[in-house]
Amino acid sequence: MSDSIASSTIAAIATAVVPQQGSVGIVRVSGNEAIAIAHHLFYAPGKQAWESHRILYGYIRHPQTQQLVDEALLLIMQAPRSYTREDVVEFHCHGGIMAVQQVLQLCLAEGAKLAQPGEFTLRAFLNGRLDLTQAESIADLVGARSPQAAQTALAGIQGKLAHPIRQLRTKCLDVLAEIEARIDFEEDLPPLDETLVRAELAQIEVEVSKILATAHQGELLRTGLKVAIVGRPNVGKSSLLNAWSRSDRAIVTDLPGTTRDVVESQLVVGGIPIQVLDTAGIRATEDRVEKMGVARSLSSAQAADLVLLTIDAAAGWTQADEEIYLQVKHRPLILVTNKIDLAAVETVNYPAEISQVVTTAAACDRGIDALEQAILAKVRSGKVDSANLDLAINQRQAAALIRAQTCLEQVREAIEQQLPLDFWTIDLRGAIQALGEITGEEVTESVLDRIFSQFCIGK
Ligand SMILES: Nc1nc2c(c(=O)[nH]1)N(C=O)[C@@H](CNc1ccc(C(=O)N[C@@H](CCC(=O)O)C(=O)O)cc1)CN2
Ligand SMILES: Nc1nc2c(ncn2[C@@H]2O[C@H](COP(=O)(O)OP(=O)(O)OP(=O)(O)O)[C@@H](O)[C@H]2O)c(=O)[nH]1
Numbered sequence: 001m002s003d004s005i006a007s008s009t010i011a012a013i014a015t016a017v018v019p020q021q022g023s024v025g026i027v028r029v030s031g032n033e034a035i036a037i038a039h040h041l042f043y044a045p046g047k048q049a050w051e052s053h054r055i056l057y058g059y060i061r062h063p064q065t066q067q068l069v070d071e072a073l074l075l076i077m078q079a080p081r082s083y084t085r086e087d088v089v090e091f092h093c094h095g096g097i098m099a100v101q102q103v104l105q106l107c108l109a110e111g112a113k114l115a116q117p118g119e120f121t122l123r124a125f126l127n128g129r130l131d132l133t134q135a136e137s138i139a140d141l142v143g144a145r146s147p148q149a150a151q152t153a154l155a156g157i158q159g160k161l162a163h164p165i166r167q168l169r170t171k172c173l174d175v176l177a178e179i180e181a182r183i184d185f186e187e188d189l190p191p192l193d194e195t196l197v198r199a200e201l202a203q204i205e206v207e208v209s210k211i212l213a214t215a216h217q218g219e220l221l222r223t224g225l226k227v228a229i230v231g232r233p234n235v236g237k238s239s240l241l242n243a244w245s246r247s248d249r250a251i252v253t254d255l256p257g258t259t260r261d262v263v264e265s266q267l268v269v270g271g272i273p274i275q276v277l278d279t280a281g282i283r284a285t286e287d288r289v290e291k292m293g294v295a296r297s298l299s300s301a302q303a304a305d306l307v308l309l310t311i312d313a314a315a316g317w318t319q320a321d322e323e324i325y326l327q328v329k330h331r332p333l334i335l336v337t338n339k340i341d342l343a344a345v346e347t348v349n350y351p352a353e354i355s356q357v358v359t360t361a362a363a364c365d366r367g368i369d370a371l372e373q374a375i376l377a378k379v380r381s382g383k384v385d386s387a388n389l390d391l392a393i394n395q396r397q398a399a400a401l402i403r404a405q406t407c408l409e410q411v412r413e414a415i416e417q418q419l420p421l422d423f424w425t426i427d428l429r430g431a432i433q434a435l436g437e438i439t440g441e442e443v444t445e446s447v448l449d450r451i452f453s454q455f456c457i458g459k
């Protein structure tokens, strides 16, 4: 990926290309040829200055035939004052797909290469405009599914994770220098202050643990939860989805077997993005289509982070409920006793081992708050702390921090066992390496490829 950096100019559509058309679409070009390409394609009538950080008004024309492709705006950002720190131009075209696609084709015909996913941000990273945690936060912001997730991503873009990690790495480097000096020039220096080294390393370990503790929140904010509503037919699963999402997302009838396929809805509960899956009622059936739906219900239950096993309060705990329960009981589970308007709570029997039970009347919009509270209680250990959205590390960062932690523990052991100084420095270097991987100061090309290939094209 990176050997082409200096030489090539890249182009891509920076805005979404989706059926719901935006009113403006942007084609972004970055690299040495960007401004020359703009001169070939863009005609700015009158006396408009082709200066950096200016918007020009005009027309995009086919350079050979002069045929008009769009009426557009052009933004020029000269290196290094641009997102990539290279020359960047943006064609702000009409939305939809035709204008942007034709303009992109013209840029490619002018010699630009189609950008890989994340390649603009990769260049920003390689050119030192942002570090790896900031780049990851940009992808997080684009993919955020709750305001809280967006908030955390913005904090990351501003360096709220990069800063403490870099500080910790610097502290490790300082301690390493102290130790190495004793290895190299033992006789010229006062002896190593072992107590001080231990205290400094212990302090670093505490900080690493603190940051590591934000991983669960990061997981909740980024990935969210997948919640599957399962149960026998007609208990009110689809009604529950509709009441919860305040929509008519799923078809509801009094006929058992109404839902045939998995119906999805996206919600946010306490800052956590939740994907709710309403599934087909589970029962033995000869109907081929319904059978497939039932298979999908069961696999949704297995794939979900949380199962809402829904029963009909008026019917009580039936044999059919028991059979479904046996198939999902190994999953994190909440029992939803629906249609409570038709029965008294005390009359419903269910296995004593089910610890979380919520009563609802989906058809009358009752019990939804209680359901949300029960879900939050289930993930309470990592409930989104809305007062502290500045730091929430991702899995890659957590893995590197755990490596750093292990190395630091080994340094501590080496000191305790009075091993030679060389043994201390080996593991201290390991910790420094792991911290450097988080910010990207020490990172391999394959790690970069993995991170940036997860971006969308044009980012
Ligand atoms: N049209 C448009 N909107 C956009 C972007 C873009 O690239 N184009 N962005 C893209 O993601 C985001 C804004 N982020 C940006 C971040 C830095 C720079 C930039 O030029 N930074 C330079 C120079 C700053 C200056 O002039 O002082 C730098 O930091 O070196 C531009 C956009 C969101 N909106
Ligand atoms: N009284 C009462 N009726 C409800 C309640 N929730 C759902 N119903 C009714 O129960 C019937 C079945 O509701 P659905 O939501 O379609 O049930 P389902 O579990 O999705 O059924 P399948 O898709 O067939 O598995 C409908 O007539 C709903 O109006 C409730 O809380 N109280």
Ligand SMILES: [Mg+2]
Residues within 6 Å of the ligand: 237, 238, 239, 250, 251, 258, 259, 278, 279, 280, 281
């Ligand atoms: Mg249904």
